[in-house]
Amino acid sequence: MFAVIPVNFIFRKLAIVTVAMVLLLFSGCAGTKRIPKDDALFTGFTVTVKGDKDSSNRQKVIKTELAGTVRPKPNFSILGMRPKLAIHNMFYTEKEKGIKHWIQTKLGEPPVLISTVDTGSVNEVMHSRLHNRGYFNNTVQSKTNIKGKKATIDFTAFISEPYRIRKVTYTLADSLPVHHDIQQAKTESLLIPGDPYDLQTMTAERVRIDANLKNKGYYFFSPDMLIYSVDTTVGNRQADVLMRLKRDVPGESLQPYTLDDVYIFANYTIADSLSVSDTIDYKGYHYIPNENYVRARHLLRGVFLEHDSLYSRQNHLLTINRLAGLPAYKFVNIDYKPDTTQVNKLDSFIYLTPSFKKSLRLEGRYVSKSTNFAGPGITLSFRNRNAFKGSELLTVEVTGNFESQVGGRGSGTLTEGQTTVSKNLSSYELGVQTTLTIPRIVSPFELRNMRTEFVPKTRMALGFNFLDRVQYFQMNSFNASYAYNWRPKAKFTHDITPINIQYVQLANTTDVFKELLAENPFLRRSFQDQFIVGSMYQFTFTNQMETKRTHQFFDNFILDGSGNLINGIQTLTGADDPEDEKPRTLAGKPYSQYVRAENDFRYYFNFGTESQIVTRLLAGIGYAHGNSTVLPYVKQFSIGGPNSIRAFRARSIGPGTFEDTTRTTYFDQTGEIKLEGNIEYRFPLAGFFKGALFVDAGNIWLMNEVRDENGKVDRPGGKFESSQFLNELAIGTGFGLRVDVEFFVLRFDLGIPVRTPQRNALSDFKFGFKGDNSMVLNIAIGYPF
Incomplete structure (x- = not known):
């Protein structure tokens, strides 16, 4: 049995709750109710950067960076009010359970006291950040302002012209291949003579070199194998930067690796013994255990690791993203191990954990529309994530809705020549929609496999919908479509439907x-x-x-x-x-x-x-x-x-x-x-x-x-x-x-x-x-x- 609640009653109660929430949020916004006697509420801070002789034009960026180092932060505020603190004070309790405790801890926020702000430590952190930005001679001062039970802090950083890079040198005289590959990428360096010294940029340069080497086969290399030496004694606020490899870098990190065997575990679970005795060799890949789940020819469209090719982090990530985009799988992992019989060779192991193949979902809802139509609805959805052993996603949705007009759109007054005004309009809707999404481009033309991290898709749909607007008409509509979807890059998506057919039939008016x-x-x-x-x-x-x-x-x-x-x-x-x-x-x-x-x-x-x-x-x-x-x-x-x-x-x-x-x-x-x-x-x-x-x-x-x-x-x-x-x-x-x-x-x-x-x-x-x-x-x- 369902109770019918008048709409006006709901609106009236909602208005009361809204007003109560507003009063709650803005009452007690001063937030000083529970401040200890010899303390004050930390209400805010300012950061000022004074550098009249600084020509780098970075004051705004540095000011924002320094502001981010202040700990702890003041209580959340909006328009000068602190709603979270107000909630904490309103529902304050010593108990560690109950509704008041939940509201106090989950929605509220305890007062941030000025005694908890260690200005000396914050000054040191700011000093260090400025040093990392090339301001080797800097000073940071702070002043605490207390008025009543509230306190603010003013931080002031004094800087001058930063040290700038005079030249960048790579000590890479060794005959190892890694030195040659680093030198080749030197033209793309982030360290440019004349730019201000910046530790963040130097760190990014190490990461850039590592990423470049990772795509050239250096599987065991890492950024921390590169170190810098900086000479700031050359005068005129200049610095010479020297980058070199550490002396104790393992030999395996300095050699490029190629891929040997590629094993694909197409139906992997944690309990598997990883036996390779039941293996299918397909186009140079070891496919384990068989094709009873996903066929190898479909799966390999998402694999960009090839026998005898250089190890590449780019191909590694591309393979993970493409395989993770297949409906048939929920987890993808790739591991590498040095080949036991060949030097500078890696064996690759691709582990694919299947998703639940089939699922059935029943969804009930009550819809209230702005057109004043409201009523219950139900949707029954069936999904098969591997319909034809190619990771095809087959979905069938059966939908039913009943809606009734609960109120007029306007005055509902009669006009000249009008004899009746329709009331209590009802609507019934039944529909079925079948969609098959294939994780590849199905075309009469032979197309090369796209090197994109997103799975290209072919989508076929077929559906029928019946609508009965009781006092007006019935309508049958049929639809069928054939579409392609692909994303060449993360920012761009193309969706083209070359075949889009609908037929609409009006009946029983x-x-x-x-x-x-x-x-x-x-x-x-x-x-x-x-x-x-x-x-x-x-x-x-x-x-x-x-x-x-x-x-x-x-x-x-x-x-x-x-x-x-x-x-x-x-x-x-x-x-x-x-x-x-x-x-x-x-x-x-x-x-x-x-x-x-x-x-x-x-x-x-x-x-x-x-x-x-x-x-x-x-x-x-x-x-x-x-x-x-x-x-x-x-x-x-x-x-x-x-x-x-x-x-x-x-x-x-x-x-x-x-x-x-x-x-x-x-x-x-x-x-x-x-x-x-x-x-x-x-x-x-x-x-x-x-x-x-x-x-x-x-x-x-x-x-x-x-x-x-x-x-x-x-x-x-x-x-x-x-x-x-x-x-x-x-x-x-x-x-x-x-x-x-x-x-x-x-x-x-x-x-x-x-x-x-x-x-x-x-x-x-x-x-x-x-x-x-x-x-x-x-x-x-x-x-x-």
């Missing part, structure tokens, strides 16, 4: 829906039975995997087309020209012809501790031509909702300044042009609680006006006008609370409408969640962008 179609020619053409036969290309660029970058970017471009090739062939074969009411057909059914492009660009500016400003610009355009006069309904743009303009419900904006006064359906809130911009400030609150402030703006438009049989303009104001579109943007703002526990993000965004495409929304803003121009609460999983 009600009289109410037929009346809507009769009144709206644009909607009628969007819902007609039709094939979508074409191709799709998607390109993605991102550097978000570089987590330490201040500036991160993401860009996703999609180009989608349908019917162009078929229409061209039919034109060449002399088919009749298409007409609005008599389009060309495929298998007796019309097909869509269009070109559609969409680009999603995002910029992430990271600063402070976990703080971020994120901007997004999303633009799309679709053009129907030839055999079609409008885009298919499933290809049109819509706007609004939890991942779009959050102050407006999904599909409730546009096109243009058009306003749906009936508020009984949302079928025609779509367009052929889309423009959306977002800016969001994200900041930490306490523990895994994050906050956000955002502003969203955007709209959709029609490319051309659509008129009915009587010549009346359908959806007036919906056409895109270059001189007016900025005045037609819907604008919303708001704030959000996110529960971010790393692997899961629960998001609450409260949107407030500022402007609709027609008018200023703040003039008649309604506090609450009912009716137009009111607040919208978006509850979602994951960040919006």
Whole structure:
């Protein structure tokens, strides 16, 4: 039995909890409640670098580096307040268990006392850091300022012109091959005469040389086998740098190694005895034990270790990444051992631990959408990670959803000529989707194996979906596709779908829906039975995997087309020209012809501790031509909702300044042009609680006006006008609370409408969640962008 809880009751309770959290976070923010009598709260510090004679222009970088050496750090603060400390004081308890203890220790933070800051030690660390940067003659001073129960510290570093590198010498007169290989890479040295002395750069130079040697066969070499001697007595603040090999380096580290035997344990577990008696020799590889799990010819596409080739760290990492990307395996490890019969030879051992081959997952959910539809859903997923002994991933998903409209989108008032207002709309959806992902490129042409750390994939999909919008229509849709996915580098992803087929069939329409179609020619053409036969290309660029970058970017471009090739062939074969009411057909059914492009660009500016400003610009355009006069309904743009303009419900904006006064359906809130911009400030609150402030703006438009049989303009104001579109943007703002526990993000965004495409929304803003121009609460999983 399920109890039905009124939505307003939930919102009311949520508002009370929110207010309580705010009061909790900002009460007691002074944080001096539990400070000992002869101590003070360490509230902050400053770092000043004084170097008028320093010409290296590194003061900002050095200031940041020195600030990072201060220990301990002051309590977390935001806008001068310390919410974590406030929680600690509010829930302080001597007990070591219970809910108060959990909140105090997990969400709170004890006061950082000035007595715990050893300024002498911090000064020494700063002095050492400056020395490593070439400031051999530097002084660091600190001053503690105590006012009442609060204290701050001012650190001041006095520097002058740093020592600079005069020349770099490599003592490599030995005849060993390693000396020759180091000399060959000297032109790429990070140590450049004239640059300031920098220990960090010198360390990086050793790592660079080691990486270069690792790719030339020096398996046993390591960076600490190289040492420096620095002479700072040459005068004029200059230093001569000498790099050489240690005298006691083992002989095996100074010789390149080649690979001899390569053993592949294709079904390895920790309990294996590693016997090689049951072995298949395939193209020079020893494949153990047999091909009952993954066939050798498929697995070797991810192996870049070859017999008689030089050992290479690059090939080692490439092999690990490619094999780890195969669904059939969960762990990959590669080990090397010197060959017992040959000098300077290594035997390679590749250990592959299989994943669970088959899995069955049942997922239940209750969905509440911004369109006011809510209801339960269920998904049954089957996975086979090695379907045909080639590490192919076969997935079958069966989905069922039931949704019912729990409230109107607007006032629900009757308009002239309208006899009823639809209430309690219900929707049923059943679908099955089968996808086979092959970890290689399957093509009629012979393609060379790509040297990329990411597994190239071929994806085949086949699916069916049935939708029953009870009071309006039923819809059957079929889809089939054949696609390729590959990533030449970590930042770039290409996804091309040369074959993309969909068939949409409208069935069992009600009289109410037929009346809507009769009144709206644009909607009628969007819902007609039709094939979508074409191709799709998607390109993605991102550097978000570089987590330490201040500036991160993401860009996703999609180009989608349908019917162009078929229409061209039919034109060449002399088919009749298409007409609005008599389009060309495929298998007796019309097909869509269009070109559609969409680009999603995002910029992430990271600063402070976990703080971020994120901007997004999303633009799309679709053009129907030839055999079609409008885009298919499933290809049109819509706007609004939890991942779009959050102050407006999904599909409730546009096109243009058009306003749906009936508020009984949302079928025609779509367009052929889309423009959306977002800016969001994200900041930490306490523990895994994050906050956000955002502003969203955007709209959709029609490319051309659509008129009915009587010549009346359908959806007036919906056409895109270059001189007016900025005045037609819907604008919303708001704030959000996110529960971010790393692997899961629960998001609450409260949107407030500022402007609709027609008018200023703040003039008649309604506090609450009912009716137009009111607040919208978006509850979602994951960040919006």
